[in-house]
Amino acid sequence: MNRIVLIGNGFDLAHNLPTSYRDFINHYWEQWGQYLLGVYSSEKLTDKLCSISQTEEPESWHDIFHTRYFPTGIEISPTDVIETIRANPDRFLIEATPFFQHINKSFETKNWVDIEGEYYFWLKRIFRESDCGYDGAKPLNKELDEIKRLLIEYLDGIQKDQIKPDLVKECIQKAIHGPCEAQDISIDGQPAFEDFAKKRLDFLATHSKMKKETFLNKFGYPYLSNHSAIDEYNKQIINKNYRPGLNDLVNYPQHISNINKRREIVPDFFLLPDQILLLNFNYTTTADMYLYKNSGFEVNHIHGKLGDNLNHIIFGYGDEMDDDYKTISKLNDNDYLTNIKSIRYLETDKYRKLLRFINSDYYQIYIMGHSCGNSDRTLLNTLFEHPKCVSIKPFYYQWQDERGEWQDNYIEIIQNISRNFNSMQTMRDRVVNKEFCRPLVPKDN
Known part of the structure; x- marks a missing residue:
């Protein structure tokens, strides 16, 4: 099994x-905030998913945040920048593609988002509605490709810096690496489970020390410190009235009964x-x-x-x-x-x-x-x-x-x-x- x-x-x-989509979206906006802090032009800024512009007399993006909205000398975070833009819709304008806007709205209202699910939602909208903001699936696919590229770039940084x-x-x-438990198995799957348990018993009762050691090592169990438990259980389950060709070497019914009713006496190794x-x-x-x-x-x-x-x-x-x-x-x-x-x-x-x-x-x-x-x-x-x-x-x-x-x-x-x-x-x-x-x-x- x-x-x-x-x-x-x-x-x-x-x-x-x-690594959640929420973390990724937050990172996306933090990157925008970091970028705006270092831009000295006043022009409209655009990427493949959205644009940010000023609605009043344009000023240097750098100067806006370092002089107008925050005291000189204070440390400004990228998050501060984005929150300031969102809090002042009369001064700033964020324009996103319909798909990306929907993702962000879902994130804001539910605090989570399923980007793949939202993609399918928009795919269905496109073939049903003529005025949904897309004239076919191709533009939507390009946006998803850009999101995928940014997501992989973001996750790659986490992979290199944090996954240790x-x-x-x-x-x-x-x-x-734990054992298979009888209580987890479906009624329909019980015969297969019992067959598995019998075969494992045969293996641990009859195979060489080397083969048993190789098997246990796969699960992180050192054989030398565990073989006594295996040997002790094997002694209990060996058929004392064994006759070659007449009956089984091991007492299968007793083993299955132990698994179902006295699980604590069956070493885990017999159910891995x-x-x-x-x-x-x-x-x-x-x-x-x-x-x-x-x-x-x-x-x-x-x-x-x-x-x-x-x-x-x-x-x-x-x-x-x-x-x-x-x-x-x-x-x-x-x-x-x-x-x-x-x-x-x-x-x-x-x-x-x-x-x-x-x-x-x-x-x-x-x-x-x-x-x-x-x-x-x-x-x-x-x-x-x-x-x-x-x-x-x-x-x-x-x-x-x-x-x-x-x-x-x-x-x-x-x-x-x-x-x-x-x-x-x-x-x-x-x-x-x-x-x-x-x-x-x-x-x-």
Whole structure:
């Protein structure tokens, strides 16, 4: 039995990395503020997403902020500049493209934004409305390309300056490499789980010390300090009435009963997954630091990673289950399909590698920091409803509200997961109950 760990932006945020779209948008405006502080001209300033100009008699941008709005000698931050511009609409004018303006408005009203979701929203508006500010999908795609370029540039700086091995959290490390638990497995997946447990018992009861040591090292367990627990359990489970050709060497029914009813006496090593795949939806390499050297486990950067050719970075939308997608695909205009993820997946073999993995054996899914929103709906549906998927376990985010009470987003994740299923009956069987789930980073960490 294998394990797929879905890595989303919440994974990076759990490491206190400023990688959210909110962080990126704030950085964009900070760059504008920094630029304005050093410009001595008074002309209208423009980039590919917006422009900033003065509505009264133009003055040097530098002088405006260093003399008119702030006392001489005071340190002015880029944020101060942007806040001043926004607070004085009679003096300054910010003009943004419709798409970028909508992103910022969403950010201002909800304090968060899904850029990929907003892109799809505007893509649908363009083919429905003639007066939405665009005469086709091509201008919108150019704007998304610019946002992607700026986002990758921003994340690249974080990657180089902040993503270091000392960020690794033990609680996440243990969760990724932990045992498969019977309570997590769907009713439909129980036969596959029992078969897996029997095969692992055979391996640890009959294989050589070297093979067992190699296996345990993949999960960060040194064999020398753990072999006694394995040997002791093997002694308990060996069939004392074993007769070659007549019965089994080990007592399988007793082993399965122990797993279900006396889990505490079964060493974790007997339930470790065969393979682990980190399916990384982020562009950063934070997740890569969690695999032990020479483990043989892999990270699949399904959307590309920093340092790749920019054309291999997938940034767009992936919801073929949406009714409007069928309409878009019939428009006979390829500009509408430029940033559809399922098409962009064909530029590399990462998606095909994923298909080979899920077809190779039964698997459970861990969700770490991925919202399971609609922008990845097609891919998630493939994973969640696959006949070899036996469980889906979300690791939720936990925080304290303004009253000091602890809140979490377990239900929100489940709601999003449900949209990736066609069969609600299958969804209810495969999603792990909250009582068996835990926060990605518990509050005492």
